[in-house]
Amino acid sequence: xxxxxxxxxxxxxxxxxxYVHGRAxxxxxxxxASHHMHxxxxxxxxxxxxxxxxxxxxxxxxxxxxRSPRLWLWLTVLLGLAFLGIKGYEYTSEWSEAASAAxxxxxxxxxxxxxxxxxxxxxxxxxxxxxxxxxxxxxxxxIEVTGLYWHFIDIVxxxxxxxxxxxxxxG
Amino acid sequence: xxxxxxxxTLRSWLTTRDHKRIAVLYMIAITAFFFVGGAAAAxxxxxLATPAGDLVSAETYNKLFTIHGVVMVWFFLIPSIPSxxxxxxxxxxxxxxxMAFPRLNLASWYxxxxxxxxxxxxxxxxxxxxxxxxxxxxxxxxxEGNVILVIVGVFIVGFSSIxxxxxxxxxxxxxxxxxxxxxxxxxxxxxxxxxxxxxxxxTPVLAMTLTLVxxxxxxxxxxxxxxxxxxxxxxxxxxxxxxxxxxxxxVLPAMGVASEIIPCFARRPVFGYRFMAYAILGIATIGFxxxxxxxxxxxxxxxxxxxxxxxxxxxxxxSAIKVFNWTATLYKGSIVFTAPMLxxxxxxxxxxxxxxxxxxxxxxxxxxxxxxxxxxxxxxxxIMVGGSVMAYLGAIHFWWPKISGRLYPEMLARIxxxxxxxxxxxxxxxxxxxxxxxxxxxYHEYPPEFQVLNLLSSAGAAVLAxxxxxxxxxxxxxxxxxxxxxxxxxxxxxxxxxxxxxxxQHNFEDPPRVTRAPYDYA
Ligand code: HEM
Ligand SMILES: [Cu+2]
Numbered sequence: 001x002x003x004x005x006x007x008x009x010x011x012x013x014x015x016x017x018x019y020v021h022g023r024a025x026x027x028x029x030x031x032x033a034s035h036h037m038h039x040x041x042x043x044x045x046x047x048x049x050x051x052x053x054x055x056x057x058x059x060x061x062x063x064x065x066x067r068s069p070r071l072w073l074w075l076t077v078l079l080g081l082a083f084l085g086i087k088g089y090e091y092t093s094e095w096s097e098a099a100s101a102a103x104x105x106x107x108x109x110x111x112x113x114x115x116x117x118x119x120x121x122x123x124x125x126x127x128x129x130x131x132x133x134x135x136x137x138x139x140x141x142x143i144e145v146t147g148l149y150w151h152f153i154d155i156v157x158x159x160x161x162x163x164x165x166x167x168x169x170x171g
Numbered sequence: 172x173x174x175x176x177x178x179x180t181l182r183s184w185l186t187t188r189d190h191k192r193i194a195v196l197y198m199i200a201i202t203a204f205f206f207v208g209g210a211a212a213a214x215x216x217x218x219l220a221t222p223a224g225d226l227v228s229a230e231t232y233n234k235l236f237t238i239h240g241v242v243m244v245w246f247f248l249i250p251s252i253p254s255x256x257x258x259x260x261x262x263x264x265x266x267x268x269x270m271a272f273p274r275l276n277l278a279s280w281y282x283x284x285x286x287x288x289x290x291x292x293x294x295x296x297x298x299x300x301x302x303x304x305x306x307x308x309x310x311x312x313x314x315e316g317n318v319i320l321v322i323v324g325v326f327i328v329g330f331s332s333i334x335x336x337x338x339x340x341x342x343x344x345x346x347x348x349x350x351x352x353x354x355x356x357x358x359x360x361x362x363x364x365x366x367x368x369x370x371x372x373x374t375p376v377l378a379m380t381l382t383l384v385x386x387x388x389x390x391x392x393x394x395x396x397x398x399x400x401x402x403x404x405x406x407x408x409x410x411x412x413x414x415x416x417x418x419x420x421x422v423l424p425a426m427g428v429a430s431e432i433i434p435c436f437a438r439r440p441v442f443g444y445r446f447m448a449y450a451i452l453g454i455a456t457i458g459f460x461x462x463x464x465x466x467x468x469x470x471x472x473x474x475x476x477x478x479x480x481x482x483x484x485x486x487x488x489x490s491a492i493k494v495f496n497w498t499a500t501l502y503k504g505s506i507v508f509t510a511p512m513l514x515x516x517x518x519x520x521x522x523x524x525x526x527x528x529x530x531x532x533x534x535x536x537x538x539x540x541x542x543x544x545x546x547x548x549x550x551x552x553x554i555m556v557g558g559s560v561m562a563y564l565g566a567i568h569f570w571w572p573k574i575s576g577r578l579y580p581e582m583l584a585r586i587x588x589x590x591x592x593x594x595x596x597x598x599x600x601x602x603x604x605x606x607x608x609x610x611x612x613x614y615h616e617y618p619p620e621f622q623v624l625n626l627l628s629s630a631g632a633a634v635l636a637x638x639x640x641x642x643x644x645x646x647x648x649x650x651x652x653x654x655x656x657x658x659x660x661x662x663x664x665x666x667x668x669x670x671x672x673x674x675x676q677h678n679f680e681d682p683p684r685v686t687r688a689p690y691d692y693a
Contacts, residue, residue, distance in 0.1 A: 003340050003371055007333055011375035014383060014409050018394055021405050029400075103393070103400045110392040114383070 001145045005152050008122075012156060015115045019163060022107050029104025034164065036097050037112075038090050042165040045086050046157065052079035053154045056130070060147045069143060073134035076150070080127040087120055112164050119160060122153050173576060173673040188273035189676060194259035195574070196280050198567075201247050201255065202643070204287060207294075208242035209639065211235045216598075216632040219625050224616035232615035233300035240303030241321060245328050246287055248555060249417065251563045252424035253370075254283070254335055257363045259574060261339055263667040264357050266348025266685065268677040271341040279334040286328030293320035302613065304414075307395035307406040311387045318388060322381045329378045332420075336370030339363055348666070350685035354448070357665055357689045358441065361448045362427025365455040369416045369423075372459070377413035380406065407469055411462035419458040421555055422522070423451060425562030426493055429515045432569050433497050435663040436512040437504030440690040442496045450489035450496075457486040467538045476535055483533035490526050494519060509661075510584035514565025517592045521557025525550055528603065543613075546606025552599045564591070564642060571646065572660045576673040577653030583645045591638035597631025664691045 023030050052075075059072030091113075098109035129146050174191045177183065184192060215235050218226040227235065258276065262269055270276045293299060299321045301310040310318050343364050347356075356364075383394050384406070393399025395406040434441045441447060463471060463479030497519050506512070528550045532538050541547065571579050601624040606612075610621050617625065659668040670679050 003337055007337070007371045007375050010372055011379055013376050014379040017409065018383065018405065021402060025402065026400065106392050107394060107400055110386070110390070110394065114386065 026104035033105040033108035197254040204246040211239035216629040220629040222619045234298030248421045266683040267346035279331040282331040286324045289324030293317035329374045336367035339367035358430035359427035362423045366423045373413045373416040380409040411465045415462040425559040428562040428566040432515040434690045439504040442499035450492045453489035511565045511569035513588040518561040525553030544606035545602040549602035572656030577649045579649045587641035594634030601628045
């Protein structure tokens, strides 16, 4: 599983790299585009995702101490869905802005959509797996491995959040 | 009852989870691609036989070398040794019943085929003319043709590589036989382990980079295209961050093969086993740090160039250690020149020439003169064709009795090995000279003074083609008419020789125990 996560990190790599490059060479455009992000929603989402990691961990703990992890797993799924819902709202409300942007700003939006989009796909897969676990919660289940994956998604977001929402605004 | 007789229907093959059958599926698929890539090469050499661009148009020529590069790199060489021989041998050599994830293993074959179909579709739809390197903005703005289709093909086949890598790593970690400690592993396993690490860490970068190229091409947003505010150097950095390690994906398994064949036919334990294992890891690590040597003339900073140049010299050290140790293994050995041994020795010699000329290219000032000339072409063909393809053929011969249960005709095989060696050198040595004299790569016509050397090269290509067709014929023949092979026809050490030829479905009748170091020849 660690090997798999290593692959994932490098999969995101070029996107991060593209961002760093853009920020270095087109700082103004990146800053002004960043101002159009919904900071409040982004922050809310960060909180939601962090909480979901917490419930995921509680689920793992429950399964290790012979209690049913079901409740925690469903909560995790719910939080994941809430995240996607808010993200979806953000996407649609930013779309007109993004579509009309040009130059460096367009680049910012492009990276924003590509990176967070890829992240959202990962999250959707994560939600599917956790629901599957919750549906057939039996003992010898790969909860630990799934948990690793979930925390990985979470950590990616912890990087994305300041990158797109905060750095340009306050940096 | 061997793995070959477990079922004869097509269905039993296409749904198999036996790593040995999957290896055979891979062998068939990559052989097909080898001849697709070879056909393109034949047309290229035919065009270059005369100075005038008379056989094909410039556009067609561009498409030919693109498809040649794409097919040979991603659909033949990268999967060649790892997916065929690695798949077949890794579990057997470590005394396991199968790979760690047999279904995933089969899935990676299907993914490979799917990627291949996309690429072939692009070929049929009219080809691509970007070169295998997909440099931007050519690939995102100007190139004609089916860039997206090919990118999708390469993207997909990348996942096949990643899954194979994952499978090998977990297999080596988890499924070693009792007593088989890390430093009792055959070097073949070490090489595949390091290769798998590179597959896992480099391939996703390529996948995402190519995705960005495709998105840029579709949506016209500037990530790489300077006209849109992007940066083409960013593409080159990302591409070579994958592609230099990828050249080690292509050569490390070949080193593993040589380390099995040479001790066997010199009847001596491999010299400096631990150094060999560390050298493999060293190459894999430093290989990640030298990508900038492909960009000396791209406008990256001079200091970056100096650092990359120095690191490239550094990577030659573990490579040289390996060459010295193979040579030392031969010293005072009782050498038998069987066909696999001829291939292995050919590998060592040609790899050495390719590596040494790599140092020419890694020298900043010389590279300004040599970059984008036939010297570069000769350099990497010496390593990839002279080195890796030789080793692949050597491996196919060496383990053929194990895979097919039959012996191949030895005399014919030696003739083929020598034909290939001769044809190869005739094809590519003149290209060093051409590059040194300044003939640039990727043009379909050239000044008349280069004709003699080009003609030699084209003649060599014809010899090489015959050399490659020979094994196809006699190995095919031997499947039906060859003598039945005993379990250990070469008197080799290694767990794979302790089970029947061909092995039973789960490899061993009794799970083996390992009590000794590898290469116990004496
Ligand atoms: C001793 C280690 C090596 C060194 C120092 C080295 C050095 C170089 C340098 C400096 C270049 C760039 C030349 C230019 O574009 O001007 C180059 C190109 C290349 N090398 Fe190597 N190399 C080494 C080993 C290998 C190996 C092991 C392989 C393959 C198995 C390989 C495959 C290639 C390829 C494919 C290119 C050309 C890529 C292209 O532009 O299409 N090299 N090498
Ligand atoms: Cu390189």
